[in-house]
Amino acid sequence: MLQTVDLTKRFGGRVLFENVNLKLDAGKRYGLIGANGAGKSTFLKIVAGEEEPTSGEIIIGSGLKVGVLGQNQFAFEDFTIADAVLYGNKRLYDAIKEKERLYMEGNFDDDKVNERLGELEMICVEEDPMYEYDVRIKKILEELGFPEEQHTELMSSLPSADKFKVLLAQVLFPKPDILFLDEPTNNLDIHAIAWLEEQLKRHEGTMIVISHDRHFLNSVVTHILDLDFKTIREFTGNYDDWYIASNLLQKQREMERAKKLKEKEQLENFIRRFSANASKAKQATSRQKQLEKLDLSALQTSSRRDPSIVFRQRREIGKEALELENVSKKFDDHVVFENLTLKFNPGDKVALIGPNGVGKTTLCKMIMDDGLKPDSGEIRWGATVEPSYFPQDTTDRIKGTETLYEWLRSHDREADISEIRNCLGRMLFSGEEQEKSIEKISGGEKHRMMLSKMMLEQGNFLVLDEPTNHLDLEAIIALGEALYNFKGNVICVTHDRELIDAFANRIIEIKPNGEIVDFKGNYEEYAEFIGEAKN
CATH class of the missing domain: 3.40.50.300 (P-loop containing nucleotide triphosphate hydrolases)
Structure with a gap:
């Protein structure tokens, strides 16, 4: 066709x-x-x-x-x-x-x-x-x-x-x-x-x-x-x-490449040692021809680089994590939430889902006190909670003329220099790239910068609002693994099924009519639950 x-x-x-x-x-x-x-x-x-x-x-x-x-x-x-x-x-x-x-x-x-x-x-x-x-x-x-x-x-x-x-x-x-x-x-x-x-x-x-x-x-x-x-x-x-086959192929190529590199090194050593020796000149010339035939370019591994996202918490959450009691919010005549009550227990990893416009970002902003407060009701954090936030409008918030290193350091002046550079390196910002200006990086790079910031903060309660926007598949897979391995709490707004499947042990869906469905379990179990409910 x-x-x-x-x-x-x-x-x-x-x-x-x-x-x-x-x-x-x-x-x-x-x-x-x-x-x-x-x-x-x-x-x-x-x-x-x-x-x-x-x-x-x-x-x-x-x-x-x-x-x-x-x-x-x-x-x-x-x-x-x-x-x-x-x-x-x-x-x-x-x-x-x-x-x-x-x-x-x-x-x-x-x-x-x-x-x-x-x-x-x-x-x-x-x-x-x-x-x-x-x-x-x-x-x-x-x-x-x-x-x-x-x-x-x-x-x-x-x-x-x-x-x-x-x-x-x-x-x-x-x-x-x-x-x-x-x-x-x-x-x-x-x-x-x-x-x-x-x-x-x-x-x-x-x-x-x-x-x-x-x-x-x-x-x-x-x-x-x-x-x-x-x-x-x-x-x-x-x-x-493709992913499974590609990784197997890459392992094979790495082994073959290592073998050829060793062979190349041995050939070069032989040529270097004997090329000046008349009795060995013929062998050296033969080895030189062998060396020229070694095609290392044909054994390239993938040009992609996988980020290494690791979320650690400075301290564990105590007995109380987060509670919302009778929270209400409206904009003009539009009621977003009315008397919303939710309790998040230590260890909860929540996927917050629902159609666009139902209030997921509004809920995150109220929880994080990010320019929005409830009209009534209370939001109470546990005494030991240290939240870390990935806002939906990350690309608009990361701006200025600082270098990537300076921007990240500004969020924790007491952090060890090596730790700052390590957090940037994990998100594929190498030594030279860390000196780039914030104003010259792309939307995807700004998302990776925000993830670097969250790694540096070492909070114990992560709130992420649409973190996969602008990220490539390798970064999304790494994020899912990081959230799964994280020992603290997570609330993540996302429409990415694979990401939800990777980390969530609780699903909260906000319906267009304001109804809240709070399900303890993973998304596959939730899909079965709502399928049975419809029948």
């Missing part, structure tokens, strides 16, 4: 990838993975026709429909929600809108008007032979949480997260043969992600998706495209299949 021939992309002297040759088939769903900055989004834009390659070509089968997930959430502000979805099939959208205009304004005594209406009708039949576009749009939107009465409202009335849902509906509506999706789970809650997974598993064409959501990749993709070492390698299986 889609083929790349010697595809290359350079930015100045930097090569993102070169001479990439792939053949992507119908019925296969590809997950495109790679380190942040490796060029995943650039590759997707090139094959989607949105950006030009430096060289090479893309071949797409004749007559195939291509769908690309839009990234501009504000591109359809003057459209109704239903029309924004319909725009996914622009040919059908244009024909329907022109038909509507002609029926409203046209002169039906004019043969040209009637001829044009006939032409438009043919377009509609070609694009929508069952005359079901409105029914399908209604169904998609309702499944995404938009009631029918909302479908005629303007896109400008929606919050950003809901605009993104409409963009998803827009790209899925025309059932494209080839689908390109860049981070489709961003801004989606767990239930919307589960819906999207089911939609994509039924996709009959081919698909390339970029995602940092490991559960989503495992559920949806049949093949992995691994962007590493300036090329893309195809692997059959989902992300976990």
Whole structure:
């Protein structure tokens, strides 16, 4: 369905990838993975026709429909929600809108008007032979949480997260043969992600998706495209299949590399010792030729680096951790919480879940006294609790002209210098990088800086609000392991199923109607519980 021939992309002297040759088939769903900055989004834009390659070509089968997930959430502000979805099939959208205009304004005594209406009708039949576009749009939107009465409202009335849902509906509506999706789970809650997974598993064409959501990749993709070492390698299986095989391969390569390095060292020593000795000159020349044949570049391990996140607590929590009693909060006339009572016991590791906008961040901000206080009720920390906080707007908070080292040191002047550098190193900031200015780092790097700060603080109660935004898969896996191994308490707001599965022993879900479901157990047990409750 889609083929790349010697595809290359350079930015100045930097090569993102070169001479990439792939053949992507119908019925296969590809997950495109790679380190942040490796060029995943650039590759997707090139094959989607949105950006030009430096060289090479893309071949797409004749007559195939291509769908690309839009990234501009504000591109359809003057459209109704239903029309924004319909725009996914622009040919059908244009024909329907022109038909509507002609029926409203046209002169039906004019043969040209009637001829044009006939032409438009043919377009509609070609694009929508069952005359079901409105029914399908209604169904998609309702499944995404938009009631029918909302479908005629303007896109400008929606919050950003809901605009993104409409963009998803827009790209899925025309059932494209080839689908390109860049981070489709961003801004989606767990239930919307589960819906999207089911939609994509039924996709009959081919698909390339970029995602940092490991559960989503495992559920949806049949093949992995691994962007590493300036090329893309195809692997059959989902992300976990690739991860296991990749690590086994890396171990084998490391062993082979170590063997070849030892052989190289022995050869170099021999050449150095005997090249000046006439009687040994012939052997030295032979060894030199052997050395030149050793291809160490073919034995490269992955260019990715895994962070090493370790949360330690300076002191253990005593008998009391955190309690909320009759907490209420509203904004204008919107009630977020009313008489909310929750008790967090020592050892609780809570995944706080629910749709966007139900109050998860509000709850975290009130708990941490981060610019929000409850209108009534009490929030009581245990006497031995030392909380540490990862706010959702981390990228906006980390700013200034300090170096990374200076910024981290400013949060604990008494910390040992080696410990500060160690916390930065664990998040992949090497010696030179630690002297970079805060103002020059990316969103993902700012998230890694906040995790460095939390490691340095050594709090015993971690509160994290959407920590996986901007993190790559390797960092998310490391975070899950760190939260699992942490001896203190955790409250973490996330939609990432794999992260929840990694650490949570308690699930608190906030429903849109304000109802709180407090479940003691992991997410798998919770999913079974709510499934049984529905039945």
